Amino acid sequence: SDNATYKHDEDGDLHPGETVEEKISLSERFGLWLSFYPFKQDDYLGIVAHWLAAFGCSVPQIADARAEALQWALQRGSRSGRVAWQ
Incomplete structure (x- = not known):
């Protein structure tokens, strides 16, 4: 608003x-x-893995999604919990 x-x-x-x-x-x-400081890359990927597991993804699917998750964070200019959820 x-x-x-x-x-x-x-x-x-x-x-x-x-x-x-x-x-x-x-x-x-x-x-x-x-101020909200960005997560370290490993922390960000851990959050992504958590959400993917919560949505029912398998361990190999989560491992395959790492590169895409990093690209997504790079496009958004942030490694945050919100970006990990998206």
């Missing part, structure tokens, strides 16, 4: 709406920042 207030100006630049600007100003004022 926060993204719905983004607007394009005459030059085509994208500007956030007031809701997003207020959240940013509060975090800057009080110094509240949450």
Whole structure:
């Protein structure tokens, strides 16, 4: 819903709406920042293996999916739990 207030100006630049600007100003004022560091590759692959096993994949299928899981993470620019789920 926060993204719905983004607007394009005459030059085509994208500007956030007031809701997003207020959240940013509060975090800057009080110094509240949450950082999520990427997983190590082995941790990411472990999470991928967990989800594939939960969906009923066999051990050989999970092993075969390693390369695809790494490519997916590279395309998404992240090795996170959400990317592993996707």
